Amino acid sequence: MNPLILTLRRRPEQRLDLSQLVPHRLASMTEAEIARIAIETTRRRIAVGDAFRLRMGDAQSIRIEDADDRLDQVGEGLAGGEIIVEGDVGSQAGRLMTAGRLTIKGSAGPWAGSGMRGGLIEIAGDAGDRLGGPLAGEIAGMRGGVVVVRGDAGGGVGDRLRRGTIIVEGRAGPHPGSRMIAGTLIVRRTAGPLPGYLMKRGTIVLGEGSEDLSPTFLDCGVHDLVALRLMTAFVREHSRRAAVVLGRPLRRFAGDMAVLGKGEIFVGGED
Amino acid sequence: MRQLTANGVRIDDTFAEAFHMRATALVITADSARWARQAALTMTGFATSVIGCGCEAGIDREIGKGETPDGRPGVRVLLFAVSTSELQTQLQRRVAQCVLTSPGSACYAGLDGEERLKLGNALRYFGDGWQISKRFGGKHFWRLPVMDGEFVCEATTGLTKDAVGGGNLLIMGRDARTTLAAAEAAVDAVRAVADAIAPFPGGIARSGSKVGSKYKGVPASTNEAYCPTLKGAVESALDPEIGTVLEIVIDGLNPASVASAMRAGIAAIAKLGARRGALRVGAGNYGGKLGPHHFHLKDLLP
Numbered sequence: 001m002n003p004l005i006l007t008l009r010r011r012p013e014q015r016l017d018l019s020q021l022v023p024h025r026l027a028s029m030t031e032a033e034i035a036r037i038a039i040e041t042t043r044r045r046i047a048v049g050d051a052f053r054l055r056m057g058d059a060q061s062i063r064i065e066d067a068d069d070r071l072d073q074v075g076e077g078l079a080g081g082e083i084i085v086e087g088d089v090g091s092q093a094g095r096l097m098t099a100g101r102l103t104i105k106g107s108a109g110p111w112a113g114s115g116m117r118g119g120l121i122e123i124a125g126d127a128g129d130r131l132g133g134p135l136a137g138e139i140a141g142m143r144g145g146v147v148v149v150r151g152d153a154g155g156g157v158g159d160r161l162r163r164g165t166i167i168v169e170g171r172a173g174p175h176p177g178s179r180m181i182a183g184t185l186i187v188r189r190t191a192g193p194l195p196g197y198l199m200k201r202g203t204i205v206l207g208e209g210s211e212d213l214s215p216t217f218l219d220c221g222v223h224d225l226v227a228l229r230l231m232t233a234f235v236r237e238h239s240r241r242a243a244v245v246l247g248r249p250l251r252r253f254a255g256d257m258a259v260l261g262k263g264e265i266f267v268g269g270e271d
Numbered sequence: 272m273r274q275l276t277a278n279g280v281r282i283d284d285t286f287a288e289a290f291h292m293r294a295t296a297l298v299i300t301a302d303s304a305r306w307a308r309q310a311a312l313t314m315t316g317f318a319t320s321v322i323g324c325g326c327e328a329g330i331d332r333e334i335g336k337g338e339t340p341d342g343r344p345g346v347r348v349l350l351f352a353v354s355t356s357e358l359q360t361q362l363q364r365r366v367a368q369c370v371l372t373s374p375g376s377a378c379y380a381g382l383d384g385e386e387r388l389k390l391g392n393a394l395r396y397f398g399d400g401w402q403i404s405k406r407f408g409g410k411h412f413w414r415l416p417v418m419d420g421e422f423v424c425e426a427t428t429g430l431t432k433d434a435v436g437g438g439n440l441l442i443m444g445r446d447a448r449t450t451l452a453a454a455e456a457a458v459d460a461v462r463a464v465a466d467a468i469a470p471f472p473g474g475i476a477r478s479g480s481k482v483g484s485k486y487k488g489v490p491a492s493t494n495e496a497y498c499p500t501l502k503g504a505v506e507s508a509l510d511p512e513i514g515t516v517l518e519i520v521i522d523g524l525n526p527a528s529v530a531s532a533m534r535a536g537i538a539a540i541a542k543l544g545a546r547r548g549a550l551r552v553g554a555g556n557y558g559g560k561l562g563p564h565h566f567h568l569k570d571l572l573p
Contacts, residue, residue: 201403203405223420225421226341226377227405227423229343233340233408234407264403
């Protein structure tokens with residue numbers, strides 16, 4: 001079955017809210033009905049048909065072509081099926097996802113995967129700040145699923161991570177895994193200062209360490225743990241490059257002792 | 272009793288009477304096959320019969336390092352009990368005392384299924400607050416700090432209510448040497464069958480029992496009808512030329528695995544032949560009144 005294809009006509013003059021364009025919402029709609037969906041974020045009305053050329057297909061697979069970083073909330077609430085984006089996206093891509101797969105072949109703006117509970121997000125380029133993190137006023141960030149970033153991630157990646165796995169194949173900005181509640185964050189290359197800042201529980205793996213590790217993390221020595229081997233098999237399904245980091249002994253730091261102190265940061269790069 | 276013959280070995284026209292059981296399976300891994308095997312052997316020790324051990328357990332098969340969750344050598348173990356609560360109790364005690372304690376070990380679910388038994392969820396308290404919960408790939412694990420690193424244990428394992436216990440073969444021979452040779456050949460064949468175990472020592476029992484006793488409070492006692500030294504004194508089931516009887520008891524995760532194991536055992540005995548092995552093969556039953564599963568030997572001939 002052919003996918004439902006939305007091709008952006010031109011770079012929009014305002015940011016667009018694409019949260020309605022998910023398979024379970026479009027499944028029973030006609031082409032005309034889809035074209036009438038309002039996606040504006042200002043007082044000036046814009047419908048799907050104004051911004052996109054629409055080619056109907058199976059709504060379980062949606063393809064967004066010539067995408068632009070003014071497209072916000074792509075795949076928000078995705079509950080199954082697949083969305084493939086050719087190009088960049090704006091903020092909150094895949095926010096509150098529960099299942100399905102969101103593939104972004106460019107880069108994503110801030111809060112990608114925010115509050116997601118399940119499914120898989122793959123970002124071929126870079127991710128903006130607070131990947132998987134909560135919006136203002138929310139207690140927890142990502143609560144399940146997997147996010148893979150092939151490039152770099154911005155600051156605060158995995159902020160208030162509650163459950164699930166974030167894999168960054170490149171570098172991460174400052175405060176990766178800040179205020180983590182649980183879950184797993186893997187950064188294959190270097191991370192910015194203060195990883196795991198105020199984390200309570202959870203696991204952070206930094207393949208090449210961090211610019212500045214807080215003194216509230218305590219060195220527990222170098223270990224070759226079965227748990228990391230177990231994790232390797234899972235991570236390899238999503239990122240062979242990140243799995244390599246887990247396949248060798250890593251130095252374990254326990255913390256953040258400024259709070260509960262039941263979290264851990266594994267640091268590689270010593271061999 | 273009508274008798275059939277396979278390669279000179281007489282096969283009784285009778286059946287093994289077996290019972291519903293609850294069962295689970297584990298995969299135990301370690302840094303080497305030796306230590307995975309050691310943990311499995313320790314865990315399945317003193318688990319020959321539910322009559323006195325609480326459960327019946329044994330090694331199903333060894334698993335290569337490419338097939339285990341953590342990429343290390345492993346062993347799959349099966350446990351059987353008469354109730355879910357007893358199975359939970361035995362599982363928890365045996366993993367805690369025999370697997371958690373074994374160097375380098377880890378323990379994972381060896382059976383899928385909707386119904387679950389607590390594994391790491393019960394053992395995590397050994398971590399005294401330092402235990403770590405990890406979820407990935409749709410599975411939940413516990414990491415407990417121990418003196419050689421960490422004990423990794425999956426949170427739960429599957430439970431099956433389709434399991435069958437009490438499949439059996441009575442191997443009757445001229446003397447101890449030839450009868451044991453036949454029994455050993457049968458056990459080797461039974462062990463090659465997936466999802467089935469022979470829980471007695473080396474897979475073989477020499478003290479087949481009947482239900483009850485002349486003594487009050489003794490639940491099982493010797494099956495005198497199959498004791499060669501009582502041939503002339505009791506209503507014996509043995510022919511004059513039978514000098515030794517050994518039994519293989521088989522438990523399986525489902526009726527088909529028990530039938531396959533019994534079939535494999537009979538084939539191995541028949542292959543060895545009457546001159547080098549057993550003269551006759553029978554099976555134990557209670558007249559068909561107690562166990563819902565009847566495995567007729569005539570249906571399992573090679």
